[in-house]
Amino acid sequence: MPLVRGTEFVKAARKSGYAVGGFNTNNLEWTRAILAGAQEANAPILIQTSMGAAKYMGGYKVCYDLVRDTVESMNITVPVALHLDHGAYEDALECIEIGYNSVMFDGSHLPFAENLEKAKDVVAKAHAKGVSVECEVGTIGGEEDGIIGSGELADVNECIQMAATGLDYLACGIGNIHGVYPENWVGLDFGHLKEITDALGPDVPLVLHGGSGIPKEQVQKAISMGISKVNVNTECQQVFAAATRKYIEEGKDHDDKGFDPRKLLAPGTKAIEQLVVDRIEWFGSTNKA
Numbered sequence: 001m002p003l004v005r006g007t008e009f010v011k012a013a014r015k016s017g018y019a020v021g022g023f024n025t026n027n028l029e030w031t032r033a034i035l036a037g038a039q040e041a042n043a044p045i046l047i048q049t050s051m052g053a054a055k056y057m058g059g060y061k062v063c064y065d066l067v068r069d070t071v072e073s074m075n076i077t078v079p080v081a082l083h084l085d086h087g088a089y090e091d092a093l094e095c096i097e098i099g100y101n102s103v104m105f106d107g108s109h110l111p112f113a114e115n116l117e118k119a120k121d122v123v124a125k126a127h128a129k130g131v132s133v134e135c136e137v138g139t140i141g142g143e144e145d146g147i148i149g150s151g152e153l154a155d156v157n158e159c160i161q162m163a164a165t166g167l168d169y170l171a172c173g174i175g176n177i178h179g180v181y182p183e184n185w186v187g188l189d190f191g192h193l194k195e196i197t198d199a200l201g202p203d204v205p206l207v208l209h210g211g212s213g214i215p216k217e218q219v220q221k222a223i224s225m226g227i228s229k230v231n232v233n234t235e236c237q238q239v240f241a242a243a244t245r246k247y248i249e250e251g252k253d254h255d256d257k258g259f260d261p262r263k264l265l266a267p268g269t270k271a272i273e274q275l276v277v278d279r280i281e282w283f284g285s286t287n288k289a
């Protein structure tokens, strides 16, 4: 199946009360693992690149070609959208031109008026090419590719104005943070999430960033209240690193050609695939392809 935009399947998730996973890729192995997990779970997904990951891989064109060709070579039949995660304005426009199916314009670090103005422009240019758009209001705590957020609760009035741009899904802080959650984290603010969904109504899918490390009950409660896309990045990195560490600590790289990257990277790749299947199950999108 060719790549598709995210609008339809994320809106379907919002309507039926489940969420679609947005998983960040970094290379060939991660791409294959994420796609294999989605196919195994028979679920629609967004495979995402941050600006940093795209730079690491050699640019957006490389990412686009890699994902598109891998979907084809693996005979992936579930809906897959290639999405830019936390894109600056120029990067969002570049990805729209290159063929990404979905872009996040993250202007959350800008003054709100400028964020809104640029979001309108990205939405117009993206929709003219059939590309889905995610925007962000307020900041999400933690750090992702140098975009640092310390605020945690999105302003409801700003959410209303941003949704009015006609965007496809909205990221808004509800106490979530990127990276590893600190021990003293107070949890998601469901009261604030309810204020946002009450204000926006049932037609605007919301995105939960920092999906790694939020307890399952909290993730599922948030989904039941209107979160329709959950981003997972850090946790894939953690399971990949742990499985690779175990392989080396057990001395398997010294076994018969165990240093071959096709063997060395296999346990980590398998660990990502399994995590993707597990998280899709948490999100309720198993068999929703």
Ligand SMILES: [Zn+2]
Residues within 6 Å of the ligand: 086, 140, 144, 178, 209, 210, 231
């Ligand atoms: Zn994020």
